[in-house]
Amino acid sequence: MADQLTTVEDHLERILGSIRPLPDFPQPLMETLGLAAAEDVVAPIRLPSFDNSGMDGYAVCHRDVLTASEESPVHLPVVGEIGAGQAQLLAMSPGTAVKIMTGAPVPAGADTVVPYEWTDRGVAQVRIGRAPEAGQHVRRAGEDVDEGDLLIEHGTVLGPRHLGLLAAVGRATVRSRPRPRVVIISTGSELREPGQSLGHDAIYDGNSFLLAAAARRAGAIAYRVGIVPDEPRAFLDALGDQLVRADIVVTSGGVSQGDYDVVKEALAPLGSVWFGGVAMQPGKPQGFGLVGEDETPIFTLPGNPVSAYISFEMFVLPAVRKLMGKAPYSRPTTRARLTNPISSPAGRRQFVRGEYAVDRGGPHVVPVGGHGSHLIGDLASSNALIVVPEDVTSVSAGEQVQVLPLDEDF
Ligand SMILES: Nc1nc2c(c(=O)[nH]1)N[C@H]1C(S)=C(S)[C@@H](COP(=O)(O)OP(=O)(O)OC[C@H]3O[C@@H](n4cnc5c(N)ncnc54)[C@H](O)[C@@H]3O)O[C@H]1N2
Numbered sequence: 001m002a003d004q005l006t007t008v009e010d011h012l013e014r015i016l017g018s019i020r021p022l023p024d025f026p027q028p029l030m031e032t033l034g035l036a037a038a039e040d041v042v043a044p045i046r047l048p049s050f051d052n053s054g055m056d057g058y059a060v061c062h063r064d065v066l067t068a069s070e071e072s073p074v075h076l077p078v079v080g081e082i083g084a085g086q087a088q089l090l091a092m093s094p095g096t097a098v099k100i101m102t103g104a105p106v107p108a109g110a111d112t113v114v115p116y117e118w119t120d121r122g123v124a125q126v127r128i129g130r131a132p133e134a135g136q137h138v139r140r141a142g143e144d145v146d147e148g149d150l151l152i153e154h155g156t157v158l159g160p161r162h163l164g165l166l167a168a169v170g171r172a173t174v175r176s177r178p179r180p181r182v183v184i185i186s187t188g189s190e191l192r193e194p195g196q197s198l199g200h201d202a203i204y205d206g207n208s209f210l211l212a213a214a215a216r217r218a219g220a221i222a223y224r225v226g227i228v229p230d231e232p233r234a235f236l237d238a239l240g241d242q243l244v245r246a247d248i249v250v251t252s253g254g255v256s257q258g259d260y261d262v263v264k265e266a267l268a269p270l271g272s273v274w275f276g277g278v279a280m281q282p283g284k285p286q287g288f289g290l291v292g293e294d295e296t297p298i299f300t301l302p303g304n305p306v307s308a309y310i311s312f313e314m315f316v317l318p319a320v321r322k323l324m325g326k327a328p329y330s331r332p333t334t335r336a337r338l339t340n341p342i343s344s345p346a347g348r349r350q351f352v353r354g355e356y357a358v359d360r361g362g363p364h365v366v367p368v369g370g371h372g373s374h375l376i377g378d379l380a381s382s383n384a385l386i387v388v389p390e391d392v393t394s395v396s397a398g399e400q401v402q403v404l405p406l407d408e409d410f
């Protein structure tokens, strides 16, 4: 009997339809690196917040030094000194100079700063040998940011420059959604932890590392749970223990047609998790639903490593981003010239591993390795997926194809 396959779009729509962004709250700045701002941030103060010196030198009245030149220098008495953070001297009279350091407030009465290099660096009296322009080296209050300016728009993904600006205007926190907690459970009695010895029929659990790393890369907090054997009771116990700390659960393995498909066997009776086939390759067997009192979203990904990873990229990543309020939810695609021909099954969207690069001939993509969804070596040496639509069964070298770069921030 032919499989009734769901389209990739319908499955993604089913998932995103049941994901609500996490509630936002004020978080300390350093916690928000890479998170989306959940508020419009308006400047509470001006920047600079007071007129200050842009140079180490002397604060003067411009009209006192208008005529200064090497041949005919101006001499002014030095009546004080202001370092950054020392604002004792708030005003000065015409006909005098005040020694001033970079960043220190320009005293009332002064309107220009003469840099040391144009003077004899005098202590009691200063000799000024060049005429500055009016206002030279005075950094005006508000010239950078005015009070009330919109600094950061709701939804902006916060990077180092945004955090620097927020701190500079005195914000200690910014509203954002927390990092989602993603619990990853690998199922399979054949699995062993890396570092343990392998029997003749065992394999190492690569998937939980692959998925936990992908979740962390997406901005989530990833909890990698130890291996769960192919026993429904053990799986449900592990799941029950984990739900308390999960915003999302991701499982690997046990969802196809085997006799020991533990995830399907354990969850199907609940009735709240959909299991079926999605018209894609790799990654056909999928499951998604809500479990536990808090109706926690659960993704049951296929166990083949490449299938698990591509399923994460197509379905889990958009959900993580929606929880975080980060748009767009899905990775942007681009187009590139295919260097070698590829074939693809009819009726399924194929994701072919590829090496994407841009050179003088423009963007191109080289298919990497075979189609097998166990080929994790090929997966690691690729940096992109070539997307072959459902109705296309072959693509020739030189044709333009849709490409999904996997390592780019968005
Ligand atoms: N009769 C059918 N058999 C299979 C079908 C099908 O439609 N009919 N679909 C195939 C496809 S496509 C996939 S994908 C896999 C999915 O299988 P499961 O999700 O049930 O995964 P398992 O059977 O547990 O494992 C599959 C494969 O992956 C290895 N594996 C599992 N977990 C890990 C892990 N944590 N780290 C590394 N490798 C892992 C496992 O040893 C198997 O080799 O089903 C096909 N079969």
Ligand code: MOO
Pocket: 280, 281, 282, 283, 284, 285, 302, 304, 307, 308, 373
């Ligand atoms: O869909 Mo499976 O994921 O082709 O190997």
